[in-house]
Amino acid sequence: MEDRFNTIAGWTLGAGIVALGLSSISGHYFRTGKENRPEKMGYAIEGVAQEGAAADATPFEAYLAKADMAKGEATFKKCAACHTVAQGGANGIGPNLYGVLGEGIGQGRGGYAFSSGLSGKGGKWDWASMNSWLTSPSAFAAGTKMSFAGITDPQERANVMVYLNSQGSNLPLPPVPEVKAGAAPAAAVAVVGDAAKGQKSFAKCAACHSINPGGANGIGPNLAGVYGEKQGQGRGGYAFSTALSGKGGNWDDASLDAWLASPSAYAPGTKMSFAGITDAQERANVIAYLKSVK
Numbered sequence: 465m466e467d468r469f470n471t472i473a474g475w476t477l478g479a480g481i482v483a484l485g486l487s488s489i490s491g492h493y494f495r496t497g498k499e500n501r502p503e504k505m506g507y508a509i510e511g512v513a514q515e516g517a518a519a520d521a522t523p524f525e526a527y528l529a530k531a532d533m534a535k536g537e538a539t540f541k542k543c544a545a546c547h548t549v550a551q552g553g554a555n556g557i558g559p560n561l562y563g564v565l566g567e568g569i570g571q572g573r574g575g576y577a578f579s580s581g582l583s584g585k586g587g588k589w590d591w592a593s594m595n596s597w598l599t600s601p602s603a604f605a606a607g608t609k610m611s612f613a614g615i616t617d618p619q620e621r622a623n624v625m626v627y628l629n630s631q632g633s634n635l636p637l638p639p640v641p642e643v644k645a646g647a648a649p650a651a652a653v654a655v656v657g658d659a660a661k662g663q664k665s666f667a668k669c670a671a672c673h674s675i676n677p678g679g680a681n682g683i684g685p686n687l688a689g690v691y692g693e694k695q696g697q698g699r700g701g702y703a704f705s706t707a708l709s710g711k712g713g714n715w716d717d718a719s720l721d722a723w724l725a726s727p728s729a730y731a732p733g734t735k736m737s738f739a740g741i742t743d744a745q746e747r748a749n750v751i752a753y754l755k756s757v758k
Contacts, residue, residue, distance in 0.1 A: 524595050525640040525718075527622035536627030539620055543612075549631050558610065563632030565589050565625070566692060566714075568758075570605075581607035586659075587755035588692030590716040591638050594625055638713045655744050657752030665741070665750050672738075675757050684736065691715055691755045696731075707733035720751045 540549065546558040553560040559573035567573075570583035582605040587593060593604075598621045601610040615621045629635055666675065672684040679686045685699035693699075696709030708731045713719060719730075724747045727736040741747045 522618070523641050524591070524618060524622065525638045527618045528591065528626065528637050529640050531619070531622040531626040533623070533627050533630055535620075536623035536625070539615075539624050540627055543624075546612075549628070551632060561628060561631070565591075565594060565629050565633035565635050569593060579605065579607055579609045581605040582609075586758075590635070590692055590714055591625065592717045594628075595621055598624065636713055638716070638718070639711075655748040657745075657748035657750070659749070659752040659756045661746075662749035662751070662753030665746055666753055669738075669750075675754075677758065687754060687757070689758045691720070691751075695719065705731065705733055705735045707731040708735075717751060720754065721747050724750060 559576035570578040685702035696704040726740040
């Protein structure tokens with residue numbers, strides 16, 4: 465009886481030693497202990513921004529200010545398989561791009577057949593819209609015929625845009641926004657405007673501004689087709705303040721947003737008595753409406 469007990473005890477002890485050994489071996493093999501966790505859990509998916517990744521807060525105007533036209537011409541060679549840029553050049557797979565900056569988006573170009581996604585965008589090719597387009601054509605105009613994925617490097621985009629501008633457009637470069645000392649620049653957040661809602665908001669402006677094509681100026685200038693035009697210029701000879709007429713540049717998304725947020729801060733001494741629109745979405749809606757009225 466005692467021998468049987470000793471035998472059972474021996475087998476039990478042996479089984480325990482074997483189990484302990486297997487547990488140790490498997491723990492080392494699969495590295496389940498916390499001290500052996502990978503430095504980075506999971507794996508990156510190409511094209512998806514990683515959590516905590518810092519966005520480039522440099523304003524695009526700063527890249528334009530230091531753009532290299534020669535480098536832009538060199539980069540444009542990537543586009544030459546589909547686009548010509550010579551004055552009077554024929555369209556190819558894509559439209560001829562001579563003088564394209566400042567023109568209507570998805571319009572003209574010798575009758576080129578643009579996609580409805582692009583021809584329906586409205587507005588003009590300015591610095592902001594061209595930057596968005598070159599970053600990702602498919603994101604800018606869903607359903608576009610443009611198969612090019614885009615240019616991820618902002619400086620390379622700026623170089624190309626300055627080169628295109630030299631080919632028959634010659635728009636003035638936009639001013640670089642000032643950043644107060646010690647203040648971190650805010651990350652830009654794209655707000656998509658709703659033109660129909662913008663039209664309703666524009667009722668606040670109708671006491672001073674007309675917006676019908678060919679309409680007369682009132683207390684303020686007629687605003688039909690103002691998007692893409694020079695700031696504080698034209699408008700049927702309207703007498704702008706020197707503060708606004710001296711700003712330079714064209715009315716694009718960025719400048720209109722800053723103006724609508726606070727006219728007096730944008731152009732100190734302006735004749736515009738309206739305090740501004742504090743809500744970013746409402747400003748985007750009004751801008752979308754202004755783009756739609758040509």
